[in-house]
Amino acid sequence: xxxxxxxxxxNSALAPSAVMLENMNAKISVRDFDFSYGSAKVLHGIVLxxxxxxxxxLIGPSGCGKSTFIRSINRMNDIIPNARAKGTxxxxxxxxxxxxxxxxxxxxxxxxxFQKSNPFPKSIYDNIAxxxxxxxxxxxxxxNELVEKSLIxxxxxxxxxxxxxxxxxxLSGGQQQRLCIARALAVDPEVLLMDEPxxxxxxxxxxxxxxxxxxxxxxxxxxxxTHNMQQAARVSDRTAFFMLGRLIEYADTKTIFMNPxxxxxxxxxxxxxx
Amino acid sequence: MRRSADDxxxxxxxxxxxxxxxxxxxxxxxxxxxxxxxxxxxxxxxFWTGRVWNPVSGEFGALPFIWGTxxxxxxxxxxxxxxxxxxxxxxxxxxxxxLRQPLSYLTELLAAIPSVVYGLWGVFVLTPIVRKLEMxxxxxxxxxxxxxxxxxxxxxGMAAIILSIMVVPFTSSVAREILKxxxxxxxEAAYALGATRWExxxxxxxxxxxxxxGAVMLGLGRALGETMAVTMVIGNNPQVSTSLFAPQYTMAxxxxxxxxxxxxxxxxHALIEIGLLLFIITIFVNIISRFFLWSTKKRLVRA
Amino acid sequence: xxNARIRKIISAIAESLCGLAVLIAxxxxxxxxxxxxxxxxxxxxxxxFTQMPKPVGEVGGGMANAIxxxxxxxxxxxxxxxxxxxxxxxxxSEYPASKFxxxxxxxxxxxxxxxxxxxxxxxxxxxxxxxRRFSAMAGGFALGVLMIPVVVRTTEELLRLVPPxxxEGALALGATRSRxxxxVIVPAALPGILTGILxxxxxxxxxxxxxxxxxxxxxxxxxxxxxxxxxxxxxxYTYANSPYEDWIRQAWAGAFLLVIIILVLSIIARVSVRxxxxxxxx
Numbered sequence: 001x002x003x004x005x006x007x008x009x010x011n012s013a014l015a016p017s018a019v020m021l022e023n024m025n026a027k028i029s030v031r032d033f034d035f036s037y038g039s040a041k042v043l044h045g046i047v048l049x050x051x052x053x054x055x056x057x058l059i060g061p062s063g064c065g066k067s068t069f070i071r072s073i074n075r076m077n078d079i080i081p082n083a084r085a086k087g088t089x090x091x092x093x094x095x096x097x098x099x100x101x102x103x104x105x106x107x108x109x110x111x112x113x114f115q116k117s118n119p120f121p122k123s124i125y126d127n128i129a130x131x132x133x134x135x136x137x138x139x140x141x142x143x144n145e146l147v148e149k150s151l152i153x154x155x156x157x158x159x160x161x162x163x164x165x166x167x168x169x170x171l172s173g174g175q176q177q178r179l180c181i182a183r184a185l186a187v188d189p190e191v192l193l194m195d196e197p198x199x200x201x202x203x204x205x206x207x208x209x210x211x212x213x214x215x216x217x218x219x220x221x222x223x224x225x226t227h228n229m230q231q232a233a234r235v236s237d238r239t240a241f242f243m244l245g246r247l248i249e250y251a252d253t254k255t256i257f258m259n260p261x262x263x264x265x266x267x268x269x270x271x272x273x274x
Numbered sequence: 275m276r277r278s279a280d281d282x283x284x285x286x287x288x289x290x291x292x293x294x295x296x297x298x299x300x301x302x303x304x305x306x307x308x309x310x311x312x313x314x315x316x317x318x319x320x321f322w323t324g325r326v327w328n329p330v331s332g333e334f335g336a337l338p339f340i341w342g343t344x345x346x347x348x349x350x351x352x353x354x355x356x357x358x359x360x361x362x363x364x365x366x367x368x369x370x371x372x373l374r375q376p377l378s379y380l381t382e383l384l385a386a387i388p389s390v391v392y393g394l395w396g397v398f399v400l401t402p403i404v405r406k407l408e409m410x411x412x413x414x415x416x417x418x419x420x421x422x423x424x425x426x427x428x429x430x431g432m433a434a435i436i437l438s439i440m441v442v443p444f445t446s447s448v449a450r451e452i453l454k455x456x457x458x459x460x461x462e463a464a465y466a467l468g469a470t471r472w473e474x475x476x477x478x479x480x481x482x483x484x485x486x487x488g489a490v491m492l493g494l495g496r497a498l499g500e501t502m503a504v505t506m507v508i509g510n511n512p513q514v515s516t517s518l519f520a521p522q523y524t525m526a527x528x529x530x531x532x533x534x535x536x537x538x539x540x541x542x543h544a545l546i547e548i549g550l551l552l553f554i555i556t557i558f559v560n561i562i563s564r565f566f567l568w569s570t571k572k573r574l575v576r577a
Numbered sequence: 578x579x580n581a582r583i584r585k586i587i588s589a590i591a592e593s594l595c596g597l598a599v600l601i602a603x604x605x606x607x608x609x610x611x612x613x614x615x616x617x618x619x620x621x622x623x624x625x626f627t628q629m630p631k632p633v634g635e636v637g638g639g640m641a642n643a644i645x646x647x648x649x650x651x652x653x654x655x656x657x658x659x660x661x662x663x664x665x666x667x668x669x670s671e672y673p674a675s676k677f678x679x680x681x682x683x684x685x686x687x688x689x690x691x692x693x694x695x696x697x698x699x700x701x702x703x704x705x706x707x708x709r710r711f712s713a714m715a716g717g718f719a720l721g722v723l724m725i726p727v728v729v730r731t732t733e734e735l736l737r738l739v740p741p742x743x744x745e746g747a748l749a750l751g752a753t754r755s756r757x758x759x760x761v762i763v764p765a766a767l768p769g770i771l772t773g774i775l776x777x778x779x780x781x782x783x784x785x786x787x788x789x790x791x792x793x794x795x796x797x798x799x800x801x802x803x804x805x806x807x808x809x810x811x812x813x814y815t816y817a818n819s820p821y822e823d824w825i826r827q828a829w830a831g832a833f834l835l836v837i838i839i840l841v842l843s844i845i846a847r848v849s850v851r852x853x854x855x856x857x858x859x
Binding site: 280281283284285287288289291292293294295296298299301302305306308309356357358359360361363364365368369377379380381382383384386387388389390391392393394395397398399439442443446468470471472473475495498499500501502506526529530533534546549552553556557559560561564 | 581584585587588591592594595596597598599601602603605606608609612613616660661664665667668669671672677678680681683684685686687688689690691692693694695696698699701702703706722725726729753754755758779782783784785786789790793810813814817818825828829832835836839840843847
Binding site for chain 2: 074076079081104105106107108111112114116118119120121122130131134135180183184187
């Protein structure tokens with residue numbers, strides 16, 4: 001943990017031009033976003049544009065607010081009592097924090113995969129079919145097709161195609177996580193949020209997940225939180241560096257890791273702290 | 275050296291007291307068996323299928339009591355389970371934080387009220403109300419076997435109502451524990467897929483399904499053994515009837531009422547044999563419910 | 578109407594039904610307390626506490642013998658259940674993993690579920706039959722058996738909560754196991770154990786069925802535990818079943834007293850549980 005912070009440089013790091021995208025389409029636009037749990041403010045004035053169909057990584061030391069931020073994009077923080085958001089997060093131009101937003105529909109457009117895989121105590125099939133079913137899909141054939149498609153997209157189909165009706169808990173950790181990805185894909189989202197998706201997995205399983213992310217970005221906008229910088233470097237197109245609830249630097253991944261503008265960014269990516 | 279001898283002494287002496295608990299359970303079973311021997315010898319299996327309970331002629335058939343106990347308990351389960359689950363869900367998932375303690379305390383209060391007070395209130399306050407309700411039942415329903423007979427107020431219906439009130443706090447507090455221990459990750463997974471609050475609750479219930487069944491069975495066990503409140507409102511008539519209006523009799527109630535009246539040994543043994551059956555049934559239900567609760571606890575702890 | 582809208586409406590309806598369930602459950606609670614207070618409080622008078630029941634048909638009198646009887650029965654029950662239950666609980670907490678302990682724990686749970694009237698039959702066979710006489714001892718014994726599972730479980734749980742460092746410290750100072758347990762661990766858990774005993778007492782104070790043919794009933798004053806003895810619960814039951822208005826009035830008074838006693842006991846227990854939780858928080 002760094003002991004001295006140059007507050008002036010800290011505050012000036014939020015130069016707006018650095019974070020807005022000029023010629024790429026911003027799928028998600030964040031403007032002046034604050035977030036507090038009760039009286040504790042954890043995100044300060046975040047301004048960020050996330051491009052469509054690319055992988056954006058959020059990095060930073062623990063407690064920097066990156067998880068809180070990613071959970072704000074699908075309003076998962078709404079479940080927490082005393083949580084308050086200020087500012088706007090727009091997806092395709094519409095602010096998801098406006099009063100007339102339908103959170104249920106939002107969460108179908110923006111899917112999420114969690115750090116620890118959390119399959120339901122049901123069969124592999126029923127896990128994936130859960131989302132479509134509550135959305136009203138009843139037709140057996142449609143469900144079968146959707147389950148197969150999702151499992152193929154999540155690179156899990158070959159491993160489970162013969163045991164779709166077995167319990168999800170019978171799968172290994174890495175398989176369960178891919179199952180959760182398939183489950184998220186089954187509701188046909190546009191954005192996929194991944195909160196440290198591989199941190200609980202062994203290196204081989206991690207590699208599989210990273211390859212999957214690379215394949216998925218063709219069709220989905222992906223935002224991934226990771227504390228593993230090598231992973232961020234491998235997998236993402238753009239990287240955002242958070243610290244103490246503020247966005248310090250945001251640029252394409254190569255720049256962040258090879259040639260960061262801010263000293264704090266450089267300190268972090270070279271491992272001097274965090 | 276002295277230490278280990280003392281340890282052994284400690285272990286054995288406390289162990290003796292622990293063994294006494296085992297001895298009590300075994301002793302109860304044994305004592306019931308021994309004290310019902312006359313009746314077992316005389317009637318054998320006929321005891322359970324006989325409908326006639328005639329102390330004067332020495333003819334003892336326990337079917338009406340078995341029927342009364344099972345019917346009243348199942349009815350009570352039918353009434354109490356949705357309410358108990360609703361309460362458990364409300365307190366653990368929906369209520370504002372500040373209300374949680376007071377609400378859970380109030381439901382526990384229901385469990386603390388003595389059975390005889392329930393009976394007193396049931397007889398003098400609730401029965402007149404239920405009688406009015408029974409009289410208001412439309413003619414069409416009166417012709418069905420469930421509502422046949424004169425509306426007396428006391429009867430199977432009253433017993434089921436009182437029993438269900440008494441069972442609710444038990445089922446709901448265990449169900450609440452189960453729901454509290456469902457990992458939040460399960461609900462998060464549901465929400466992230468676009469579930470509504472109720473759908474996320476259903477996921478939690480599905481996760482704790484076995485435990486909730488255990489909670490319901492615990493309530494069943496409670497209902498089966500309930501004595502005082504039931505005997506004060508059920509009418510104490512040993513007949514087998516599906517009608518909610520009909521006064522009937524339960525195993526626990528007949529023991530309570532007739533034990534001190536039993537003039538001869540056969541009569542007493544017949545009553546005790548009913549007690550033996552009650553003992554066996556409640557142990558059985560209890561074991562099954564503990565099994566359900568134990569296997570849920572294992573899974574929840576592993577998660 | 579879109580699918581999402583329908584589901585949200587269903588969700589709202591389901592949630593309100595759950596709230597309704599709470600209200601439905603609270604209605605009988607309120608009604609019972611209301612009527613018990615209404616009929617019972619007004620019937621409480623000095624005579625109720627100091628006089629004996631009057632002969633059949635006569636108005637007046639009280640339940641002095643029943644009140645004292647209940648206290649005596651609870652005392653006998655506690656005298657029996659507390660040492661047994663605590664020592665059993667101590668064994669289970671000191672040797673939690675042994676096969677024997679699991680069986681005992683299971684037996685305690687089974688005992689907890691045995692209907693109280695069955696326990697009454699057991700006490701009848703053991704204590705009444707051999708001397709052919711109803712007695713307070715038999716009633717106290719039955720209540721004690723009902724108390725044991727609660728005492729065992731709370732004692733074991735509370736002893737397990739005591740930080741292991743305490744035991745290690747005592748043993749390291751050369752204390753024998755029994756010394757360590759009785760002089761260090763049990764005192765540390767004592768408030769909780771007492772609370773457990775209170776909870777168990779509250780449970781049996783309201784029992785009627787097992788007393789019907791053990792301690793039976795007694796119209797007269799006695800403190801002789803080898804004699805049948807009146808109790809508040811049995812007296813309430815007897816009077817409630819009678820056709821005499823004055824007796825029914827007294828039954829309500831008795832019910833009121835019972836509810837007060839149990840309420841007080843359970844409030845004390847709850848308050849001390851909260852205090853304990855707060856104390857144990859690091």
